[in-house]
Amino acid sequence: MDTGSPLILTLLPLVAAAIALPLRSRRRVTVIIGLVSLGLLTLLLVLASPGAGLFADNSVIAFGRELVLTPFVRSLFLFLYPAMGLFFACTLFFPAGRALVPVGLAILSPLAVALMINPVALGAVFILAAAALTLPVLHGGHFEAAGASWRYVLLVALGMAPLLLTLSAPAGASGSSSWLWPLAALLIWFGGFPFHIWVWGLGRHAPMTALCLALGIGQMIVVVYLLGAVDAVPAARMSVQFQSAVRWSAALTALIAAFQMARAADRRGIIAGLLLLDTGLLVLAALSPGSDGLMIALPSLMGRFLGLMLVTTALAIPPADADSTRAARWNDLLRPGLLIYGCLSLIGMPPTPGFSGRWSQLVVAGQGASPWPVVAIGVALTVGLVALFRVIPILLTQDREGRQIDGPSTQVSTIFLMFLAGLSLLIGLLPGLLPGLAARMLGLS
Numbered sequence: 038m039d040t041g042s043p044l045i046l047t048l049l050p051l052v053a054a055a056i057a058l059p060l061r062s063r064r065r066v067t068v069i070i071g072l073v074s075l076g077l078l079t080l081l082l083v084l085a086s087p088g089a090g091l092f093a094d095n096s097v098i099a100f101g102r103e104l105v106l107t108p109f110v111r112s113l114f115l116f117l118y119p120a121m122g123l124f125f126a127c128t129l130f131f132p133a134g135r136a137l138v139p140v141g142l143a144i145l146s147p148l149a150v151a152l153m154i155n156p157v158a159l160g161a162v163f164i165l166a167a168a169a170l171t172l173p174v175l176h177g178g179h180f181e182a183a184g185a186s187w188r189y190v191l192l193v194a195l196g197m198a199p200l201l202l203t204l205s206a207p208a209g210a211s212g213s214s215s216w217l218w219p220l221a222a223l224l225i226w227f228g229g230f231p232f233h234i235w236v237w238g239l240g241r242h243a244p245m246t247a248l249c250l251a252l253g254i255g256q257m258i259v260v261v262y263l264l265g266a267v268d269a270v271p272a273a274r275m276s277v278q279f280q281s282a283v284r285w286s287a288a289l290t291a292l293i294a295a296f297q298m299a300r301a302a303d304r305r306g307i308i309a310g311l312l313l314l315d316t317g318l319l320v321l322a323a324l325s326p327g328s329d330g331l332m333i334a335l336p337s338l339m340g341r342f343l344g345l346m347l348v349t350t351a352l353a354i355p356p357a358d359a360d361s362t363r364a365a366r367w368n369d370l371l372r373p374g375l376l377i378y379g380c381l382s383l384i385g386m387p388p389t390p391g392f393s394g395r396w397s398q399l400v401v402a403g404q405g406a407s408p409w410p411v412v413a414i415g416v417a418l419t420v421g422l423v424a425l426f427r428v429i430p431i432l433l434t435q436d437r438e439g440r441q442i443d444g445p446s447t448q449v450s451t452i453f454l455m456f457l458a459g460l461s462l463l464i465g466l467l468p469g470l471l472p473g474l475a476a477r478m479l480g481l482s
Contacts (some may be wrong), residue, residue, distance in 0.1 A: 039295075039320035041102035044097045044105025046114070046149045049078060054143035055282055061135040062127070071125045071138045078145075078196045079118045082111055100313045104153040106444040111263065114149065120342060121145070122252055127457075128345060130351035130450035133246045141250055144170050148258040157269075158204045160262055161197045167255060168193040174247040175239065185238030189251075192235050196225035203273075219266070220282055223323050228316040230289040235349045236316045237297065240309030253313065254343035260319065260338060264330050267323055274326060283324055284402055284410035291417035292315025298424035306347065307428050308349055311383040312419055314393070315341050316415065328479045333401060335478065336471035340382055343461050344391050348377025350454060367451045373433055377456060378465075380425055380432070384418060388465035393472055407440040 043458035055073035057067040062275075085095055095106035121141060127139055144167040151160035151167070157367060167188050175186035199221035223229065231388060239248060244259055273279055298310030322334035354372045355365065378389060385395025395418075403411040466472050476482040 040189045041334075042081065042093060042095045042097070043106045043149075043153050044099055045081055046078065046106065046153075047104070047146050048097075049074060049081075050120060050142045050145040050149075053092065054146075058136070058139040059269055060324070061139055062354060062438070064133070067135075068125050072122055073143055074142060074144065075118045075125070079115065079450045082115050082118070085111060099341065101465070102159065103155045104150065104157060104169065105238045106153055109479060110149075110152045112480075113152075113257070115132060116339075116478065117145075117254060117257065118475070120257070122440050123457075124249055124254065124346065126453065127249075127350055128246065130355060130453055131350055134174050134177050134244060134440045136383055137246055137250065140174050144250075144255055148255065151258060151262050157266065158201055161200050164259055164262060165190075165193055165197060167258075168251075171247065171251045171281040173254065175243045177244045177252060178241065182239075182242035182244075185235065185242045188238055189235040192225055192232060194200070196222050197277070199225070200263070200266060203270055208268055213272060216276045216279040216282075218286075219270055219273050220279055221324075223263060223320055224286055226259055226337065227320045227322040227323075228288040228290075228313070228315065228360060229283075230293065231286075233263040233290050233313055233317060236313045240312035241305050242409070245308075245352055248312070249342065249349055252316070253338075253345045257335070257338045260334050264323060266333060266472075268327055268330075274323070280405060283320055284405050284407075285400065287318050287321050287398075288410040288413035288417070290314075290320075291414050291421075293317075295417040295420035295424065297388075298421050298428075302426065304352075304428075304432050307380070307425060310421065310424070311380055314417065315383050315385075318385075318395070318398050318402075322400050323400050324404075328481060331393065331479060332475050333397045334470060335475035337391070337398065339463075339471050339474070340385070340389070340391035340394045341465065344382035344389070346381045347375045347461055350457060351376035364451045368454060371451075371454050371458065375454065377429065380463065382461070382465070384421055384425065386422065387395060387468070388462075389469065390461050390464040393467065393470075396468075397472075408469045436461075 057070045060070070061426055062065050095111070097104050125138055125141065125186070132220050135253060147163035147167040151163040154163070156161050172190060173187050175189065176182040199218040202218040203222055206218070207403035225232045239252070244252075267274055294310045294314035295315060296311065298307055300306045301310060319334065319337055322330045322337065324330070325333060354368045356369060382389035385391040399414065402414055405411075473482065
């Protein structure tokens with residue numbers, strides 16, 4: 038039986054984005070539109086539960102292609118929609134680009150289709166469309182960010198070639214191409230060495246709110262899709278060459294990130310290094326098949342999202358002075374802790390949200406025949422940690438990023454900051470929470 042559930046998940050974000058776009062100059066209105074739309078989408082997913090008796094098949098035929106809402110995709114978006122809502126709420130109190138909410142809503146549509154469409158190869162086209170939609174917020178009207186943003190989209194387009202070759206390979210294919218194509222697709226889309234340049238450019242020049250959207254929320258769908266594509270060629274994943282290349286790519290990317298952090302003289306340099314370190318190590322999730330790989334990737338990406346949220350809100354807090362409100366002074370007091378804790382989470386230090394994902398990456402990195410990749414990763418993490426503490430004065434004293442919020446800070450913004458800090462600290466103190474959530478998504482618990 039065909040039902041409209043996947044079609045609504047596809048069309049409702051586009052309709053909401055079309056409504057919000059003409060109203061983008063009125064920030065609070067667009068945020069409310071975004072929150073209401075995400076609430077409706079979440080309610081739809083709850084009603085689409087197999088046990089609820091509604092939308093029984095969760096499938097639809099659209100333009101001659103079948104869209105299927107699997108239990109895992111449903112569980113994944115039950116996390117992503119509230120996460121996007123938290124992100125939109127952040128933009129209600131702190132500076133963000135006018136197009137951020139419409140773009141955030143718009144990309145949910147192609148990203149959902151990418152995971153639901155059959156045949157799987159067509160999903161790559163929708164991921165490219167989502168990447169192109171993020172261009173306005175990634176460059177944010179700044180000349181320096183334009184080149185990095187276009188480089189990102191062009192490399193996503195470039196990565197489609199090896200990805201499509203991977204998906205079109207016959208079952209049981211062998212030879213060098215059987216592992217070269219999935220390896221190339223992984224390294225390009227994940228941002229691993231030698232294709233790490235797009236990550237560094239975005240981290241250096243793109244607005245922090247755009248990084249939360251593209252590399253925090255959006256990247257979750259990209260990683261899930263790509264790991265599923267690699268699962269289609271199990272022989273390639275098990276080859277010694279593929280396993281060795283992935284480990285060394287992660288190690289070299291981490292070393293480059295640590296070097297960039299060590300020589301960074303400003304705030305964005307250290308943040309770009311942190312992002313490069315995190316994205317480079319994520320490629321290690323491709324070493325494990327099926328749900329094992331997702332159990333590494335999903336907690337890592339959730340930790341990255343929270344780390345980016347902490348850093349973004351900390352950098353957006355306006356400076357307080359003698360004439361500031363009490364809420365503004367409280368926010369200014371919270372700023373150093375949020376900023377440092379968010380940076381530590383991107384490194385993966387305990388007790389932060391990023392620790393559980395980083396630990397699982399180190400475990401799988403150490404399972405190879407050579408110990409040197411994991412040693413190099415350990416050195417990179419140590420150097421990155423030392424570099425972070427070296428530049429803490431720069432992080433705390435440089436001007437806040439972006440324009441200031443309209444009007445004085447309110448008590449609601451202080452409550453939001455405390456909620457975000459408390460949630461992150463709870464997840465950091467209980468490192469099993471994110472892996473447990475990932476296991477529930479995958480139906481393992």
